[in-house]
Amino acid sequence: MKIVHILLNIVVIYIFYWTGVKLQQILNLFIPGSVIGMIFCFLFLHFNIIKPSWVEAGARLLISYMPLLFIPVTAGIINYLGFFAGKGMVLIAIIVISTVLVMISSGHIVQYIMHRKETNND
Amino acid sequence: MTDLLIGLASIVATITIFGLASMIYKKYPISILLPILTSVLTIVSLLLLLQIPYETYMIGGKWLDHLLGPAVVALAYPLYKQWQLLRAYMLPIMMGVFMGSIIGVSSGIALTNWLSFTEEILYSIASKSVTTPVSMEVTTTIGGVPSLAAIFVIIAGITGATLGKVIFSKSKLTNKIATGVGMGTASHAIGTARIMRDGELEGAVSSVAMTISAIIVATFTPFLVQVLL
Numbered sequence: 001m002k003i004v005h006i007l008l009n010i011v012v013i014y015i016f017y018w019t020g021v022k023l024q025q026i027l028n029l030f031i032p033g034s035v036i037g038m039i040f041c042f043l044f045l046h047f048n049i050i051k052p053s054w055v056e057a058g059a060r061l062l063i064s065y066m067p068l069l070f071i072p073v074t075a076g077i078i079n080y081l082g083f084f085a086g087k088g089m090v091l092i093a094i095i096v097i098s099t100v101l102v103m104i105s106s107g108h109i110v111q112y113i114m115h116r117k118e119t120n121n122d
Numbered sequence: 123m124t125d126l127l128i129g130l131a132s133i134v135a136t137i138t139i140f141g142l143a144s145m146i147y148k149k150y151p152i153s154i155l156l157p158i159l160t161s162v163l164t165i166v167s168l169l170l171l172l173q174i175p176y177e178t179y180m181i182g183g184k185w186l187d188h189l190l191g192p193a194v195v196a197l198a199y200p201l202y203k204q205w206q207l208l209r210a211y212m213l214p215i216m217m218g219v220f221m222g223s224i225i226g227v228s229s230g231i232a233l234t235n236w237l238s239f240t241e242e243i244l245y246s247i248a249s250k251s252v253t254t255p256v257s258m259e260v261t262t263t264i265g266g267v268p269s270l271a272a273i274f275v276i277i278a279g280i281t282g283a284t285l286g287k288v289i290f291s292k293s294k295l296t297n298k299i300a301t302g303v304g305m306g307t308a309s310h311a312i313g314t315a316r317i318m319r320d321g322e323l324e325g326a327v328s329s330v331a332m333t334i335s336a337i338i339v340a341t342f343t344p345f346l347v348q349v350l351l
Contacts, residue, residue, distance in 0.1 A: 060199070
């Protein structure tokens with residue numbers, strides 16, 4: 001019974017995904033269909049058009065296995081091993097540096113503003 | 123028939139390897155043993171060793187791939203659950219994501235330019251902090267190589283997923299909203315999948331951050347490329 005429930009949840013999620021993909025194609029939007037689907041699913045939940053129980057169990061399952069789902073695409077790096085063996089190695093370093101910069105800067109901006117807000121309120 | 127068998131074999135292999143990798147990580151929770159990293163390395167090594175083309179592996183791999191889109195949609199649920207808190211902190215979240223996105227694109231362009239890589243590579247690296255489809259689209263628009271862009275996106279994602287925790291503690295980022303923004307802005311869905319395990323709040327913030335960041339990067343990258351070169 002629980003499996004049926006989860007499968008039905010995933011069907012609902014899939015409908016949002018499919019709608020998002022179709023909208024993206026029809027309107028030629030630059031946001032991916034999955035993100036459009038996510039926004040729609042959120043709005044439907046937020047405005048009580050669908051019940052949380054319609055997606056909850058399925059969503060939890062999909063999210064907890066998300067890293068697994070990334071493995072096949074990521075293994076695609078195999079076709080670029082030659083590229084990254086040479087000068088491409090430097091590109092990996094660039095990406096790591098830039099990514100760390102983004103994490104630290106954006107995080108600290110948030111922490112700074114929130115901290116200031118809290119001290120102002122005191 | 124053979125395709126079905128090959129497909130099933132690669133799915134079973136992927137799940138088994140991921141299961142083992144997760145068990146190892148549970149026992150030794152250190153960054154370099156993150157399941158996605160060790161699983162990918164194992165699969166790549168196996169494919170090379172057994173001389174199986176990536177395309178053959180993907181006969182089954184694409185089934186897992188197909189669930190990625192719905193998994194992104196599923197992020198709507200934690201978003202819905204955490205909405206009250208997210209709304210209260212919308213301003214700092216927006217500011218952080220905006221600045222972070224711009225810094226991500228600019229630093230990628232500047233470093234690649236400084237080390238005199240070709241323009242093609244530079245255009246492909248510019249949008250590396252956002253989710254694959256958006257990055258490939260942006261890359262195509264400005265004249266880069268989309269398949270290369272997809273790989274750069276993955277490297278940015280793995281970087282955040284593996285180093286995130288260390289970076290946050292070393293740079294004294296303790297606030298959950300701040301770490302969520304940092305992760306989502308820098309490492310899109312791969313980072314979000316990782317930080318969701320630490321807590322629903324930071325996971326929800328990370329989902330919001332990766333969505334807003336995708337929009338900002340798609341809008342500003344063509345402009346930044348012009349200004350910085």
